[in-house]
Amino acid sequence: MDFPRTSFDLQASLCSVPRNETPRQNAVSNSSPATIEDVARIAEVSIATVSRAIHMPEKVANSTRLKVNQAIAITGYTTNAMARSLRLGRSNMILVVAPDIGDPNFSSILVGLENEARSHGYGVLIGHTQNDAQRGLEYLKFLNSNQAAGLILFTGILPFGHQTMTARLPPSVGVFEPVFNGGIPYVGVDDIEGARKAVDLLLSEGHRKIAFIGDSKTRLAYHRRRLGYEAGLDAANVPDSLRIILEGDGTIESGRLAVEQLFMRDTLPTAFMCVNDQTAIGLMIGLSARGYNVPRDFSVTGFDDVPQASFMTPSLTTIRQPRTAIGKHAMALLLELLSDGKPAETEILLRPDLVVRNSVGPPRPHK
Amino acid sequence: MDFPRTSFDLQASLCSVPRNETPRQNAVSNSSPATIEDVARIAEVSIATVSRAIHMPEKVANSTRLKVNQAIAITGYTTNAMARSLRLGRSNMILVVAPDIGDPNFSSILVGLENEARSHGYGVLIGHTQNDAQRGLEYLKFLNSNQAAGLILFTGILPFGHQTMTARLPPSVGVFEPVFNGGIPYVGVDDIEGARKAVDLLLSEGHRKIAFIGDSKTRLAYHRRRLGYEAGLDAANVPDSLRIILEGDGTIESGRLAVEQLFMRDTLPTAFMCVNDQTAIGLMIGLSARGYNVPRDFSVTGFDDVPQASFMTPSLTTIRQPRTAIGKHAMALLLELLSDGKPAETEILLRPDLVVRNSVGPPRPHK
DNA sequence: TTGTATGCGTTATCAT
DNA sequence: ATGATAACGCATACAA
Numbered sequence: 001m002d003f004p005r006t007s008f009d010l011q012a013s014l015c016s017v018p019r020n021e022t023p024r025q026n027a028v029s030n031s032s033p034a035t036i037e038d039v040a041r042i043a044e045v046s047i048a049t050v051s052r053a054i055h056m057p058e059k060v061a062n063s064t065r066l067k068v069n070q071a072i073a074i075t076g077y078t079t080n081a082m083a084r085s086l087r088l089g090r091s092n093m094i095l096v097v098a099p100d101i102g103d104p105n106f107s108s109i110l111v112g113l114e115n116e117a118r119s120h121g122y123g124v125l126i127g128h129t130q131n132d133a134q135r136g137l138e139y140l141k142f143l144n145s146n147q148a149a150g151l152i153l154f155t156g157i158l159p160f161g162h163q164t165m166t167a168r169l170p171p172s173v174g175v176f177e178p179v180f181n182g183g184i185p186y187v188g189v190d191d192i193e194g195a196r197k198a199v200d201l202l203l204s205e206g207h208r209k210i211a212f213i214g215d216s217k218t219r220l221a222y223h224r225r226r227l228g229y230e231a232g233l234d235a236a237n238v239p240d241s242l243r244i245i246l247e248g249d250g251t252i253e254s255g256r257l258a259v260e261q262l263f264m265r266d267t268l269p270t271a272f273m274c275v276n277d278q279t280a281i282g283l284m285i286g287l288s289a290r291g292y293n294v295p296r297d298f299s300v301t302g303f304d305d306v307p308q309a310s311f312m313t314p315s316l317t318t319i320r321q322p323r324t325a326i327g328k329h330a331m332a333l334l335l336e337l338l339s340d341g342k343p344a345e346t347e348i349l350l351r352p353d354l355v356v357r358n359s360v361g362p363p364r365p366h367k
Numbered sequence: 368m369d370f371p372r373t374s375f376d377l378q379a380s381l382c383s384v385p386r387n388e389t390p391r392q393n394a395v396s397n398s399s400p401a402t403i404e405d406v407a408r409i410a411e412v413s414i415a416t417v418s419r420a421i422h423m424p425e426k427v428a429n430s431t432r433l434k435v436n437q438a439i440a441i442t443g444y445t446t447n448a449m450a451r452s453l454r455l456g457r458s459n460m461i462l463v464v465a466p467d468i469g470d471p472n473f474s475s476i477l478v479g480l481e482n483e484a485r486s487h488g489y490g491v492l493i494g495h496t497q498n499d500a501q502r503g504l505e506y507l508k509f510l511n512s513n514q515a516a517g518l519i520l521f522t523g524i525l526p527f528g529h530q531t532m533t534a535r536l537p538p539s540v541g542v543f544e545p546v547f548n549g550g551i552p553y554v555g556v557d558d559i560e561g562a563r564k565a566v567d568l569l570l571s572e573g574h575r576k577i578a579f580i581g582d583s584k585t586r587l588a589y590h591r592r593r594l595g596y597e598a599g600l601d602a603a604n605v606p607d608s609l610r611i612i613l614e615g616d617g618t619i620e621s622g623r624l625a626v627e628q629l630f631m632r633d634t635l636p637t638a639f640m641c642v643n644d645q646t647a648i649g650l651m652i653g654l655s656a657r658g659y660n661v662p663r664d665f666s667v668t669g670f671d672d673v674p675q676a677s678f679m680t681p682s683l684t685t686i687r688q689p690r691t692a693i694g695k696h697a698m699a700l701l702l703e704l705l706s707d708g709k710p711a712e713t714e715i716l717l718r719p720d721l722v723v724r725n726s727v728g729p730p731r732p733h734k
Numbered sequence: 735t736t737g738t739a740t741g742c743g744t745t746a747t748c749a750t
Numbered sequence: 751a752t753g754a755t756a757a758c759g760c761a762t763a764c765a766a
Contacts, residue, residue, distance in 0.1 A: 078508050079512065080513060081509070081513070081514050082453040082512065084512075086449040086453055091449070093514075100474070101468060101473070101474045102471070102473075102474030104469070106469075107467070108469075110495070114502075123505060125492040125493065126494075127493075128477070128481075135485075138490060144400055144445045145400075145446065145447050145448035146447060146448070147448050147449065252678055281678070285680060311648070311652060313652060313655055
């Protein structure tokens with residue numbers, strides 16, 4: 001395979017290290033990574049002093065601390081996490097297990113998790129289960145061998161199968177939903193309040209016949225967001241006969257399908273309140289495929305505010321999850337658990353905000 | 368905070384373990400995880416025999432192997448990865464470092480990586496740098512402390528900053544692009560061939576004036592895909608004067624912006640060949656916002672075939688990256704490196720396929 | 735303030 | 751075929 005010439009120019013332009021300068025091998029020998037003993041030898045102290053200089057700097061004389069720091073710089077010493085964790089009986093890594101990395105909600109949560117962890121000296125590692133219990137078991141092994149000090153769970157159900165109960169789980173916290181069977185604290189968003197904001201917007205535009213397009217009944221979010229929907233309609237005295245509830249699986253395709261199902265009924269709603277953005281996006285695609293215009297013919301709301309929501313035409317009116325904040329709080333809770341032992345609170349619900357864009361308008365009577 | 372009643376029903380329906388059955392503590396004591404010594408005691412053999420029974424079963428008598436296996440089952444023993452790695456000097460984890468987990472290309476690559484790794488007894492952990500060198504350094508520490516046996520890199524540039532050269536890096540392989548300054552093998556897609564397929568499709572529809580909307584010149588993919596574009600036009604004898612090249616940053620917003628830039632020129636192309644799907648999606652949004660119809664007024668092609676591409680209206684004609692295969696090959700290459708020491712090949716380029724959807728049609732003369 | 739010595743759980747070497 | 755034991759790198763109790 002030919003290598004295009006341009007790539008070489010590119011390499012030269014990107015690399016700030018001159019070609020003729022031999023890369024420094026981090027001083028000292030190139031053999032194996034420096035150990036605490038190497039540092040001790042160079043600093044002319046004992047390994048205990050080195051360890052102390054690193055972890056309890058105040059318990060060591062200024063002069064020696066200086067020597068140690070120099071020796072560390074010279075050797076490029078990094079403490080071997082394996083040895084350290086073995087000795088301590090715990091690691092400084094947090095494992096984050098998610099059913100699906102590709103979920104548009106995931107990555108910004110992760111940012112919050114990571115920032116908080118990092119600022120407390122912890123690292124974050126990600127595992128994903130693809131909703132596969134077998135795969136979950138792998139991570140359980142990982143945990144059992146003390147490779148992680150704590151666990152963040154992105155699913156409402158323990159991904160490890162049922163026989164393996166929480167007995168051996170390290171301190172854990174859930175994100176979005178409580179973890180069933182776990183007695184595990186969690187942080188999420190107030191789904192009911194969020195859904196209420198969406199339905200209230202629709203009602204204020206004059207809609208009465210509003211369909212709720214849900215995902216699966218096995219998801220707690222379904223129930224809670226639907227609760228908000230019902231509460232809003234109740235407050236507006238909308239009779240049951242005007243309420244339409246559909247189930248799906250929360251995917252774009254599922255939203256598309258909902259359109260087909262609804263058009264087989266005799267009466268159509270004037271607005272759709274979707275359990276999440278994916279469903280709303282699919283719904284809008286389905287509507288558009290049938291020649292309808294949103295928001296002229298139908299209004300649509302989502303939930304989550306995934307990145308794609310703002311790029312739709314029309315852009316999607318939705319409920320924003322404070323994702324970074326959720327991540328931050330979840331990690332903070334876990335770290336608290338890690339030091340205290342017991343959590344201050346078992347449930348943290350953040351406030352979701354309404355994001356008004358262009359997918360909602362006044363209702364339009366149908367033919 | 369009220370807990371909606373429905374959640375309890377939910378929990379009951381999802382949990383197969385009866386409430387009154389006390390969760391079994393994995394038999395034996397609940398204290399700390401079982402060690403190899405616990406197993407040895409119960410099996411009435413030495414720890415050496417236990418270790419052998421696990422790792423070299425053929426070197427141990429059938430009868431004793433049986434006893435050991437039983438003891439393992441009883442204790443729920445899992446070998447402590449910390450101790451094992453410390454002793455062995457290497458771990459059984461592969462670290463995957465990506466600049467952005469949210470990249471729609473990432474998750475399916477990961478599936479390929481994981482499956483291959485798992486089938487060879489390795490686990491996969493994910494780190495993401497957010498394009499932040501500081502963060503990259505954290506992972507370098509992770510590597511230096513032997514917490515990972517190998518490294519998969521998702522960026523063309525070493526994310527660790529320049530002074531820290533490859534000196535101490537474990538066996539590594541790159542994905543998508545060669546890793547500059549590394550001498551690191553990689554697996555990607557044949558960008559030139561892919562781009563050629565796209566431009567040839569456009570040409571075959573009758574387009575002559577085709578714009579190439581790139582991302583950043585610092586990306587190798589830009590250069591290679593543009594090379595395919597140029598080659599196609601050369602072969603069709605399209606003069607230079609009909610070629611339009613734009614740069615951007617590869618985001619949806621960037622594609623949108625490209626539309627604005629182009630409409631400030633006096634002559635417009637009849638087709639847009641975009642360096643990736645994100646750009647193409649943004650472009651189509653921009654076109655649509657100006658009242659144009661794709662493919663009637665303009666044709667558009669992308670590159671990557673991200674999930675969203677098939678959900679656009681019109682759906683996007685693009686070049687599919689064999690992502691799962693790329694992941695599989697990359698991991699296979701790494702594992703080979705891990706055992707052999709030296710790679711069989713230093714560059715693996717997979718074949719990209721044209722995916723014909725609805726964003727390309729014959730050109731239409733403009734006003 | 736600093737040094738010595740022990741053990742964390744494994745695997746591998748050497749005996750037996 | 752099996753067992754005793756050293757060593758991996760580190761943190762800390764205890765001694766000095």
